[in-house]
Amino acid sequence: MISLVDLMAEVMMRRRRRGFRRGLLAVLFCFLFGAACVAGGLWMSGRETKESAARPRGSAVPYQEAEIEEETVAGRFYYQQIQEQEQTAYKEILQGVRENAEKIYIHQEDAQRANELFQFVLDDFPEIFWCDGNATSTAYPSVLGTDAYVVVEPRYTYKEEEKAAKQTQVEEAAAACLSSVDAEASEYEKIKFVYEYIIDTVDYDLEAPDNQNILSALVNRRSVCAGYARSTQYLLQRLGIYCAYVTGTATDVGGTAEEHAWNLVRCDGQYYYVDTTWGDPIFQQEEGAGAERAKTYDYLCCSQREIEKTHTLTAGFQYPECLSEDLNYYRMNGMYYDAFDENVFLSAIYRSVEQGSASTIFKFADEALFMQSKEAIIGDLVKRGAQYLGSLYGLQEIQYSYEESPALNKITLYWSYEE
Numbered sequence: 001m002i003s004l005v006d007l008m009a010e011v012m013m014r015r016r017r018r019g020f021r022r023g024l025l026a027v028l029f030c031f032l033f034g035a036a037c038v039a040g041g042l043w044m045s046g047r048e049t050k051e052s053a054a055r056p057r058g059s060a061v062p063y064q065e066a067e068i069e070e071e072t073v074a075g076r077f078y079y080q081q082i083q084e085q086e087q088t089a090y091k092e093i094l095q096g097v098r099e100n101a102e103k104i105y106i107h108q109e110d111a112q113r114a115n116e117l118f119q120f121v122l123d124d125f126p127e128i129f130w131c132d133g134n135a136t137s138t139a140y141p142s143v144l145g146t147d148a149y150v151v152v153e154p155r156y157t158y159k160e161e162e163k164a165a166k167q168t169q170v171e172e173a174a175a176a177c178l179s180s181v182d183a184e185a186s187e188y189e190k191i192k193f194v195y196e197y198i199i200d201t202v203d204y205d206l207e208a209p210d211n212q213n214i215l216s217a218l219v220n221r222r223s224v225c226a227g228y229a230r231s232t233q234y235l236l237q238r239l240g241i242y243c244a245y246v247t248g249t250a251t252d253v254g255g256t257a258e259e260h261a262w263n264l265v266r267c268d269g270q271y272y273y274v275d276t277t278w279g280d281p282i283f284q285q286e287e288g289a290g291a292e293r294a295k296t297y298d299y300l301c302c303s304q305r306e307i308e309k310t311h312t313l314t315a316g317f318q319y320p321e322c323l324s325e326d327l328n329y330y331r332m333n334g335m336y337y338d339a340f341d342e343n344v345f346l347s348a349i350y351r352s353v354e355q356g357s358a359s360t361i362f363k364f365a366d367e368a369l370f371m372q373s374k375e376a377i378i379g380d381l382v383k384r385g386a387q388y389l390g391s392l393y394g395l396q397e398i399q400y401s402y403e404e405s406p407a408l409n410k411i412t413l414y415w416s417y418e419e
Contacts, residue, residue, distance in 0.1 A: 061149050063105045066091040077244035077264070078120035081317055086117060089150075094121045097131055097154055100163070104152040111139035114150040123245045126230035126237070129170065129213035130158040157210070166215060173218040178238060187241055187267045188327055191274065191301060194235045198228055198276040199295045225277040229261040232276050242266035243274075248313040250278070251407075262311065264319065265301065271320040272327060273307040275299035294358060297329035298408050309407050330363035330410075338365035340372050342381065349385035353392060353415060360385070360413040370409040378402055382413050395419050 068091040073079045079090055089106040093114075096104030108114045114137040122128055134155040142148040158166055181193055201221055205211070208222035216223035217231035229245050236243035243265045250260035262275035278299045298306070304322040313319060330336040337344070345362065352360040362377060364370040386398040399416035 061105055061147055063107060063149070064092040064096045064101065066095040068094055073124070075242065076124035077246075078124050078317075082117070082120065086113070089114065090117050090121060093118050093152060094125065096152070097121060097128055100130065100156055100160055102153060104154070106150050106152060107147070108150040109139065109141070109148040111137040111150050114139070114152055118152055118154070123247075126214055126234040126245065127170075129166065129210065129215040130156055130163045132157045133212055166219070169219045170214060174235060174238060177218075177235060181239065188301065190239045190241055191236065191265055191267055194232055194239070195274060195276055195279060195297075195300050196295065197235070198232055199280045202228060202231070202276075202280070204228075204277065204280055204282045225261045228277040228280070229263050229275075232263050232274060236263075236265065246273075246313060246319070248311055250275075250311045257312070260311065262299070262307075264322075266320075267301060267327060270324040270326070271322045272301040272303065272324070273299070273311075273322055274301060275307070275311070278310075298363075298405075298410065300329050301327035303328070306408075328363075330361065335361045336363045336365070337369065337373070340369060340376075342376050345373065345377055346381050346384060349381060349413065350388055352413075353385060353389045356417060358415060360415070362411045364409040364411075367406070367409055370406065370411070374404065374411055377411055377413070378404075385413065385415075389415060389417070393417060 066088070073087075073091065073094070079087065082090060086108070089108040092106040093104055095101075106114060106117075108117070115135065118135050118137070119133070122131065122133060131154045136153040138151045138153075140149050140151070177194075177197055181190060185193065198217065202217045203222050204224065205222040206224055208216050208220060208224065208227070210216040210220065210227070211222070211224045212226040212230075214227065214231045214234050216227040218234075223231070233243045233245050243263050245261060246264050247259070247261045249257040250262075251257045260277070262273060262277065265272055265274050276299070279296050281295055302322075303325050305325075306328070307322070325331065328336065335348075348362070349360050362373065364373055382400060382402055386400045389395065389400075390398040395417075397419045399418075401414045403412045403414070404410075405412070
Protein backbone atom coordinates (compact mmCIF):
# COMPACT_ATOMS: atom_id res chain seq x y z
CA MET A 1 0.00 0.00 0.00
CA ILE A 2 1.38 3.38 -0.98
CA SER A 3 1.11 6.17 1.58
CA LEU A 4 -0.44 9.45 0.46
CA VAL A 5 0.75 12.92 1.45
CA ASP A 6 -1.28 16.04 1.03
CA LEU A 7 0.90 19.09 1.61
CA MET A 8 -0.56 22.53 2.09
CA ALA A 9 1.30 25.76 2.89
CA GLU A 10 -0.45 28.92 3.84
CA VAL A 11 1.50 32.13 4.05
CA MET A 12 -0.06 34.92 6.04
CA MET A 13 2.33 37.80 5.78
CA ARG A 14 1.67 41.26 4.55
CA ARG A 15 3.52 44.47 5.15
CA ARG A 16 1.17 47.17 6.36
CA ARG A 17 1.90 50.78 5.61
CA ARG A 18 0.93 51.76 9.14
CA GLY A 19 3.38 49.25 10.50
CA PHE A 20 1.01 46.71 12.02
CA ARG A 21 1.98 43.30 10.75
CA ARG A 22 0.87 39.76 11.42
CA GLY A 23 3.88 37.53 11.20
CA LEU A 24 4.54 34.76 8.73
CA LEU A 25 2.53 31.76 9.85
CA ALA A 26 3.23 28.80 7.61
CA VAL A 27 0.79 25.94 8.15
CA LEU A 28 1.90 22.40 7.48
CA PHE A 29 -0.55 19.49 7.35
CA CYS A 30 0.67 15.90 7.30
CA PHE A 31 -2.03 13.31 6.52
CA LEU A 32 -0.97 9.73 7.21
CA PHE A 33 -2.54 6.61 5.71
CA GLY A 34 -1.53 3.01 6.41
CA ALA A 35 1.33 1.82 8.57
CA ALA A 36 3.91 4.41 7.55
CA CYS A 37 4.22 7.69 5.70
CA VAL A 38 6.92 9.83 4.21
CA ALA A 39 5.73 13.26 5.36
CA GLY A 40 6.89 16.66 4.21
CA GLY A 41 6.18 20.24 5.08
CA LEU A 42 6.90 23.57 3.47
CA TRP A 43 8.10 26.51 5.51
CA MET A 44 8.03 29.64 3.43
CA SER A 45 10.19 32.47 4.67
CA GLY A 46 11.41 34.42 1.70
CA ARG A 47 12.80 31.62 -0.46
CA GLU A 48 13.59 29.15 2.31
CA THR A 49 12.15 25.64 2.35
CA LYS A 50 12.25 23.26 5.27
CA GLU A 51 11.38 19.58 5.28
CA SER A 52 9.61 18.06 8.28
CA ALA A 53 9.85 14.33 8.94
CA ALA A 54 6.88 12.29 10.16
CA ARG A 55 6.82 10.98 13.70
CA PRO A 56 8.04 7.40 14.00
CA ARG A 57 5.21 5.01 14.66
CA GLY A 58 4.51 4.44 18.35
CA SER A 59 6.81 7.18 19.62
CA ALA A 60 5.64 9.35 22.53
CA VAL A 61 4.80 12.98 21.91
CA PRO A 62 7.23 15.24 23.82
CA TYR A 63 4.66 17.89 24.74
CA GLN A 64 5.99 21.17 26.07
CA GLU A 65 5.78 20.98 29.85
CA ALA A 66 3.89 24.12 30.82
CA GLU A 67 4.52 25.54 34.26
CA ILE A 68 2.23 28.50 33.76
CA GLU A 69 0.04 29.33 36.75
CA GLU A 70 -3.60 30.04 35.97
CA GLU A 71 -3.37 33.47 37.62
CA THR A 72 -0.70 34.42 35.08
CA VAL A 73 -3.09 34.05 32.16
CA ALA A 74 -6.58 34.29 33.67
CA GLY A 75 -7.12 37.99 32.96
CA ARG A 76 -5.55 38.10 29.50
CA PHE A 77 -7.91 39.19 26.74
CA TYR A 78 -7.26 36.47 24.15
CA TYR A 79 -6.85 33.68 26.69
CA GLN A 80 -10.38 34.42 27.85
CA GLN A 81 -11.65 34.13 24.28
CA ILE A 82 -10.64 30.49 23.72
CA GLN A 83 -12.13 27.16 24.77
CA GLU A 84 -10.81 25.34 27.80
CA GLN A 85 -9.19 22.58 25.76
CA GLU A 86 -7.26 25.20 23.78
CA GLN A 87 -6.01 26.92 26.90
CA THR A 88 -3.65 24.00 27.50
CA ALA A 89 -2.05 24.51 24.10
CA TYR A 90 -1.90 28.27 24.74
CA LYS A 91 0.06 27.66 27.96
CA GLU A 92 2.37 25.23 26.20
CA ILE A 93 3.14 27.83 23.55
CA LEU A 94 3.72 30.52 26.17
CA GLN A 95 6.09 28.28 28.11
CA GLY A 96 7.99 27.31 24.96
CA VAL A 97 8.39 30.87 23.72
CA ARG A 98 9.60 31.98 27.15
CA GLU A 99 12.28 29.30 26.93
CA ASN A 100 13.19 30.02 23.30
CA ALA A 101 12.25 26.43 22.45
CA GLU A 102 12.98 25.63 18.81
CA LYS A 103 10.07 23.18 18.62
CA ILE A 104 6.99 23.41 20.80
CA TYR A 105 4.81 20.29 20.87
CA ILE A 106 1.24 21.20 21.80
CA HIS A 107 -2.10 19.51 22.43
CA GLN A 108 -3.78 20.67 19.24
CA GLU A 109 -4.95 18.99 16.04
CA ASP A 110 -5.23 21.89 13.64
CA ALA A 111 -2.13 23.76 12.47
CA GLN A 112 -4.01 26.90 11.48
CA ARG A 113 -5.60 27.12 14.91
CA ALA A 114 -2.18 26.58 16.49
CA ASN A 115 -0.97 29.62 14.55
CA GLU A 116 -3.84 31.65 15.94
CA LEU A 117 -3.09 30.52 19.49
CA PHE A 118 0.54 31.45 18.96
CA GLN A 119 -0.50 34.96 17.95
CA PHE A 120 -2.87 35.20 20.92
CA VAL A 121 0.06 34.52 23.24
CA LEU A 122 2.13 37.31 21.69
CA ASP A 123 -0.81 39.72 21.80
CA ASP A 124 -1.49 38.95 25.47
CA PHE A 125 2.14 39.21 26.58
CA PRO A 126 3.81 42.37 25.23
CA GLU A 127 7.02 41.60 27.13
CA ILE A 128 7.85 38.88 24.56
CA PHE A 129 10.11 40.92 22.29
CA TRP A 130 12.51 38.17 21.26
CA CYS A 131 10.07 36.47 18.89
CA ASP A 132 9.28 38.35 15.68
CA GLY A 133 5.78 36.91 15.29
CA ASN A 134 6.75 34.42 12.60
CA ALA A 135 6.24 30.71 13.12
CA THR A 136 5.81 27.39 11.35
CA SER A 137 3.08 25.02 12.56
CA THR A 138 3.02 21.38 11.45
CA ALA A 139 0.02 19.14 12.20
CA TYR A 140 0.47 15.39 12.85
CA PRO A 141 -2.84 13.49 12.92
CA SER A 142 -3.57 10.50 15.12
CA VAL A 143 -1.95 7.24 14.01
CA LEU A 144 -2.63 3.81 15.54
CA GLY A 145 -4.20 5.22 18.67
CA THR A 146 -1.63 7.94 19.28
CA ASP A 147 -2.69 11.54 19.89
CA ALA A 148 -2.84 14.10 17.13
CA TYR A 149 -0.60 17.05 17.83
CA VAL A 150 0.99 20.16 16.34
CA VAL A 151 4.60 21.31 16.39
CA VAL A 152 5.07 25.06 16.49
CA GLU A 153 8.47 26.44 15.49
CA PRO A 154 8.73 30.15 16.36
CA ARG A 155 11.32 32.38 14.77
CA TYR A 156 13.42 34.16 17.38
CA THR A 157 15.30 37.38 16.80
CA TYR A 158 17.33 37.06 20.00
CA LYS A 159 18.83 34.02 21.65
CA GLU A 160 19.14 33.59 25.40
CA GLU A 161 22.30 35.61 26.10
CA GLU A 162 21.39 38.55 23.89
CA LYS A 163 17.78 38.35 25.04
CA ALA A 164 18.89 38.79 28.65
CA ALA A 165 20.86 41.93 27.77
CA LYS A 166 17.92 43.38 25.84
CA GLN A 167 15.58 42.48 28.69
CA THR A 168 17.72 44.52 31.06
CA GLN A 169 17.46 47.50 28.72
CA VAL A 170 13.67 47.16 28.55
CA GLU A 171 13.32 46.95 32.32
CA GLU A 172 15.59 49.95 32.86
CA ALA A 173 13.62 52.00 30.35
CA ALA A 174 10.31 51.01 31.92
CA ALA A 175 11.58 51.74 35.43
CA ALA A 176 12.82 55.18 34.36
CA CYS A 177 9.42 55.95 32.86
CA LEU A 178 7.29 54.66 35.71
CA SER A 179 9.42 56.29 38.41
CA SER A 180 7.74 59.57 37.42
CA VAL A 181 4.24 58.29 38.14
CA ASP A 182 2.76 59.72 41.33
CA ALA A 183 2.05 56.96 43.83
CA GLU A 184 -1.33 58.56 44.52
CA ALA A 185 -2.26 58.93 40.86
CA SER A 186 -5.73 57.76 39.80
CA GLU A 187 -6.17 55.12 37.13
CA TYR A 188 -7.05 57.82 34.60
CA GLU A 189 -3.95 59.82 35.49
CA LYS A 190 -1.79 56.71 35.00
CA ILE A 191 -3.32 56.03 31.59
CA LYS A 192 -2.89 59.66 30.56
CA PHE A 193 0.72 59.62 31.77
CA VAL A 194 1.59 56.56 29.66
CA TYR A 195 -0.30 57.99 26.66
CA GLU A 196 1.70 61.20 26.80
CA TYR A 197 4.97 59.43 27.57
CA ILE A 198 4.76 57.18 24.51
CA ILE A 199 3.79 60.08 22.25
CA ASP A 200 6.50 62.37 23.62
CA THR A 201 9.35 59.86 23.51
CA VAL A 202 8.67 57.67 20.46
CA ASP A 203 8.94 58.68 16.80
CA TYR A 204 6.80 56.98 14.20
CA ASP A 205 9.20 55.26 11.78
CA LEU A 206 8.27 52.52 9.33
CA GLU A 207 11.92 51.52 8.99
CA ALA A 208 12.56 51.16 12.73
CA PRO A 209 14.17 47.83 13.74
CA ASP A 210 12.15 45.54 16.04
CA ASN A 211 9.15 47.70 15.23
CA GLN A 212 6.61 45.02 16.13
CA ASN A 213 7.62 44.92 19.80
CA ILE A 214 8.34 46.97 22.90
CA LEU A 215 12.09 47.06 22.33
CA SER A 216 11.63 49.47 19.44
CA ALA A 217 9.56 51.99 21.39
CA LEU A 218 10.90 51.79 24.93
CA VAL A 219 14.60 51.40 24.12
CA ASN A 220 15.16 52.58 20.54
CA ARG A 221 12.44 55.27 20.63
CA ARG A 222 11.33 54.55 17.07
CA SER A 223 8.45 52.28 16.15
CA VAL A 224 5.14 51.77 14.36
CA CYS A 225 1.63 51.13 15.66
CA ALA A 226 2.41 47.63 16.92
CA GLY A 227 5.33 48.92 18.98
CA TYR A 228 3.29 51.86 20.27
CA ALA A 229 0.38 49.65 21.31
CA ARG A 230 2.47 46.88 22.88
CA SER A 231 4.51 49.42 24.85
CA THR A 232 1.33 51.10 26.08
CA GLN A 233 0.03 47.68 27.11
CA TYR A 234 3.28 46.74 28.84
CA LEU A 235 3.61 49.95 30.85
CA LEU A 236 -0.05 50.02 31.91
CA GLN A 237 0.11 46.38 32.98
CA ARG A 238 3.15 47.27 35.08
CA LEU A 239 1.01 49.96 36.71
CA GLY A 240 -1.75 47.47 37.47
CA ILE A 241 -4.12 48.81 34.78
CA TYR A 242 -6.00 46.33 32.61
CA CYS A 243 -4.86 46.88 29.03
CA ALA A 244 -5.30 44.64 25.99
CA TYR A 245 -3.74 44.79 22.53
CA VAL A 246 -6.43 44.92 19.84
CA THR A 247 -6.25 45.02 16.06
CA GLY A 248 -8.36 45.94 13.08
CA THR A 249 -8.32 48.65 10.44
CA ALA A 250 -8.15 52.43 10.65
CA THR A 251 -9.15 54.92 7.98
CA ASP A 252 -6.71 57.78 7.42
CA VAL A 253 -7.46 61.32 6.28
CA GLY A 254 -7.35 60.17 2.66
CA GLY A 255 -10.09 57.62 3.29
CA THR A 256 -7.81 54.58 2.99
CA ALA A 257 -8.37 51.74 5.47
CA GLU A 258 -5.14 50.15 6.68
CA GLU A 259 -4.51 47.41 9.22
CA HIS A 260 -3.74 48.86 12.61
CA ALA A 261 -3.21 48.07 16.31
CA TRP A 262 -4.33 49.98 19.41
CA ASN A 263 -5.46 49.27 22.99
CA LEU A 264 -8.48 48.50 25.14
CA VAL A 265 -8.23 49.69 28.76
CA ARG A 266 -10.31 49.49 31.91
CA CYS A 267 -10.47 52.59 34.09
CA ASP A 268 -12.53 52.76 37.28
CA GLY A 269 -14.66 49.84 36.11
CA GLN A 270 -15.44 51.26 32.64
CA TYR A 271 -13.83 50.21 29.35
CA TYR A 272 -12.30 52.66 26.87
CA TYR A 273 -10.04 52.65 23.81
CA VAL A 274 -6.59 54.20 23.63
CA ASP A 275 -4.53 54.75 20.48
CA THR A 276 -1.14 56.29 21.20
CA THR A 277 -0.11 56.07 17.54
CA TRP A 278 -2.92 58.30 16.36
CA GLY A 279 -2.21 60.71 19.19
CA ASP A 280 1.33 61.27 17.90
CA PRO A 281 1.75 64.41 15.76
CA ILE A 282 4.66 62.77 13.94
CA PHE A 283 2.32 60.01 12.80
CA GLN A 284 -0.27 62.57 11.75
CA GLN A 285 2.40 64.45 9.82
CA GLU A 286 3.43 61.17 8.21
CA GLU A 287 -0.13 60.80 7.04
CA GLY A 288 -0.19 64.23 5.42
CA ALA A 289 -1.43 66.53 8.15
CA GLY A 290 1.20 69.03 7.04
CA ALA A 291 2.68 71.41 9.59
CA GLU A 292 3.99 70.33 12.95
CA ARG A 293 1.19 69.82 15.44
CA ALA A 294 0.76 69.13 19.13
CA LYS A 295 -0.34 65.74 20.40
CA THR A 296 -4.04 65.02 20.07
CA TYR A 297 -6.21 63.55 22.82
CA ASP A 298 -9.03 62.21 20.67
CA TYR A 299 -7.76 58.68 21.28
CA LEU A 300 -7.21 58.87 25.02
CA CYS A 301 -9.92 56.89 26.85
CA CYS A 302 -12.46 57.29 24.07
CA SER A 303 -15.76 55.49 23.67
CA GLN A 304 -16.61 53.02 20.94
CA ARG A 305 -18.82 55.71 19.38
CA GLU A 306 -15.73 57.88 18.96
CA ILE A 307 -13.26 55.18 17.90
CA GLU A 308 -15.67 53.71 15.36
CA LYS A 309 -15.53 56.94 13.37
CA THR A 310 -12.08 55.93 12.15
CA HIS A 311 -11.32 52.42 13.51
CA THR A 312 -12.87 48.99 12.92
CA LEU A 313 -12.05 46.12 15.25
CA THR A 314 -11.11 42.65 14.03
CA ALA A 315 -14.25 40.50 14.00
CA GLY A 316 -14.59 37.22 15.86
CA PHE A 317 -13.85 38.39 19.41
CA GLN A 318 -16.07 39.46 22.27
CA TYR A 319 -15.21 43.04 23.14
CA PRO A 320 -16.62 44.74 26.22
CA GLU A 321 -18.90 47.69 25.57
CA CYS A 322 -17.13 51.05 25.73
CA LEU A 323 -20.09 53.37 26.17
CA SER A 324 -18.93 55.94 28.69
CA GLU A 325 -17.93 59.41 27.49
CA ASP A 326 -16.97 60.55 30.99
CA LEU A 327 -13.24 60.53 30.27
CA ASN A 328 -13.42 62.35 26.95
CA TYR A 329 -10.45 64.71 27.24
CA TYR A 330 -12.27 67.60 25.58
CA ARG A 331 -15.31 67.27 27.82
CA MET A 332 -13.07 67.24 30.88
CA ASN A 333 -11.18 70.35 29.75
CA GLY A 334 -13.97 72.61 28.52
CA MET A 335 -13.37 72.10 24.79
CA TYR A 336 -16.51 70.10 24.01
CA TYR A 337 -19.60 71.78 22.52
CA ASP A 338 -23.10 70.41 22.07
CA ALA A 339 -24.80 73.65 20.98
CA PHE A 340 -24.10 76.48 18.53
CA ASP A 341 -23.25 79.79 20.21
CA GLU A 342 -20.91 82.28 18.52
CA ASN A 343 -20.42 84.24 21.73
CA VAL A 344 -19.30 81.12 23.57
CA PHE A 345 -16.91 80.24 20.75
CA LEU A 346 -15.43 83.75 20.65
CA SER A 347 -14.99 83.80 24.42
CA ALA A 348 -13.05 80.53 24.17
CA ILE A 349 -10.78 82.07 21.51
CA TYR A 350 -10.15 85.23 23.53
CA ARG A 351 -9.47 83.22 26.68
CA SER A 352 -7.02 81.00 24.84
CA VAL A 353 -5.16 83.99 23.38
CA GLU A 354 -5.01 85.74 26.76
CA GLN A 355 -3.39 82.63 28.23
CA GLY A 356 -0.85 82.49 25.41
CA SER A 357 -2.04 79.05 24.32
CA ALA A 358 -0.60 77.61 21.13
CA SER A 359 -4.05 76.50 20.00
CA THR A 360 -7.78 76.72 20.58
CA ILE A 361 -9.69 73.47 20.15
CA PHE A 362 -13.37 72.98 19.40
CA LYS A 363 -14.74 69.43 19.66
CA PHE A 364 -18.38 69.11 18.58
CA ALA A 365 -21.02 66.62 19.60
CA ASP A 366 -22.02 65.64 16.06
CA GLU A 367 -21.38 66.27 12.39
CA ALA A 368 -24.25 68.72 11.91
CA LEU A 369 -23.01 70.96 14.70
CA PHE A 370 -19.46 70.72 13.38
CA MET A 371 -20.54 71.86 9.90
CA GLN A 372 -22.62 74.73 11.28
CA SER A 373 -19.87 75.91 13.63
CA LYS A 374 -17.07 75.55 11.09
CA GLU A 375 -18.53 78.24 8.87
CA ALA A 376 -18.71 80.73 11.74
CA ILE A 377 -15.33 79.93 13.30
CA ILE A 378 -13.24 79.78 10.17
CA GLY A 379 -15.18 82.44 8.30
CA ASP A 380 -15.20 85.15 10.97
CA LEU A 381 -14.27 84.26 14.55
CA VAL A 382 -10.69 83.21 13.85
CA LYS A 383 -10.03 86.61 12.24
CA ARG A 384 -11.46 88.43 15.24
CA GLY A 385 -9.31 86.28 17.47
CA ALA A 386 -6.22 87.19 15.44
CA GLN A 387 -7.02 90.91 15.68
CA TYR A 388 -7.43 90.57 19.44
CA LEU A 389 -4.10 88.74 19.67
CA GLY A 390 -2.38 91.51 17.73
CA SER A 391 -3.80 94.28 19.89
CA LEU A 392 -3.10 92.39 23.11
CA TYR A 393 0.55 91.67 22.31
CA GLY A 394 1.31 94.72 20.17
CA LEU A 395 1.92 92.79 16.94
CA GLN A 396 1.67 94.42 13.53
CA GLU A 397 1.47 91.12 11.67
CA ILE A 398 -0.49 88.18 13.01
CA GLN A 399 0.04 84.63 11.86
CA TYR A 400 -2.47 81.90 12.49
CA SER A 401 -3.68 78.71 10.87
CA TYR A 402 -6.45 76.21 11.39
CA GLU A 403 -7.07 72.53 10.91
CA GLU A 404 -10.35 70.80 10.20
CA SER A 405 -10.90 67.21 11.32
CA PRO A 406 -14.33 66.23 9.93
CA ALA A 407 -14.01 62.59 11.02
CA LEU A 408 -13.55 63.77 14.60
CA ASN A 409 -15.94 66.76 14.43
CA LYS A 410 -13.06 68.96 15.56
CA ILE A 411 -11.54 72.33 14.60
CA THR A 412 -8.16 73.48 15.88
CA LEU A 413 -6.91 77.05 15.60
CA TYR A 414 -3.14 77.60 15.86
CA TRP A 415 -1.71 80.91 17.07
CA SER A 416 1.67 82.52 16.59
CA TYR A 417 2.85 85.12 19.11
CA GLU A 418 5.76 86.36 17.01
CA GLU A 419 5.81 88.59 13.97
